[in-house]
Amino acid sequence: MRSHHPLFFTLSSIFFPIFFVIFTFHHTTSSTTLIRDTCKRCSDTDPNLSYNFCTTSLESSPDSRRCQDLHGLGLLSMNLTKQNVTSTRNFIKHLLKNKKKKLDPYVKECLSDCMELYRDAILSIKDAMKDFKDQAYDDANIAASLVTDASTTCEDGFKEKENVVSPLTKRNNDTFQLTAISLSIINMLN
Numbered sequence: 001m002r003s004h005h006p007l008f009f010t011l012s013s014i015f016f017p018i019f020f021v022i023f024t025f026h027h028t029t030s031s032t033t034l035i036r037d038t039c040k041r042c043s044d045t046d047p048n049l050s051y052n053f054c055t056t057s058l059e060s061s062p063d064s065r066r067c068q069d070l071h072g073l074g075l076l077s078m079n080l081t082k083q084n085v086t087s088t089r090n091f092i093k094h095l096l097k098n099k100k101k102k103l104d105p106y107v108k109e110c111l112s113d114c115m116e117l118y119r120d121a122i123l124s125i126k127d128a129m130k131d132f133k134d135q136a137y138d139d140a141n142i143a144a145s146l147v148t149d150a151s152t153t154c155e156d157g158f159k160e161k162e163n164v165v166s167p168l169t170k171r172n173n174d175t176f177q178l179t180a181i182s183l184s185i186i187n188m189l190n
Contacts, residue, residue, distance in 0.1 A: 042184035151175035
């Protein structure tokens with residue numbers, strides 16, 4: 001049996017961690033650059049999209065480190081949108097079921113409408129993701145646009161009656177912004 005020189009083990013135990021750190025740093029740096037460059041382009045072309053929201057949302061996802069190209073970033077943004085619309089629908093369901101807090105009948109009606117809109121938005125973002133994966137960018141654009149419409153329609157419902165405050169304003173805005181990121185990326189690839 002052949003024995004290795006002790007220096008071999010020492011050098012390999014030093015170089016492997018250094019290589020790993022450099023590789024990980026390069027991987028993270030390139031995905032960060034991709035995200036920031038893409039968010040700059042997105043916010044420059046869409047006045048409704050915040051650069052800070054875009055970078056913060058995409059960089060906060062653990063999956064962002066694996067994004068190597070615009071297509072991967074598009075899938076990431078749509079996945080974040082899907083998580084957001086699912087979470088929002090669950091939040092609405094919780095508000096409607098909460099017996100401790102008496103809801104104004106008009107607010108309750110708006111929440112019920114929003115529940116339906118977000119149910120449809122979940123289906124739409126799933127369709128958009130499938131179309132995007134298939135590189136059917138026009139179809140992905142149409143499906144993702146329906147998610148934007150859902151968040152806007154939901155928020156507008158609360159504004160139809162004076163002195164009514166939407167409990168979903170931040171969530172609707174986040175949905176709108178996340179979908180705007182996805183739409184911008186789809187348009188860059190189309």
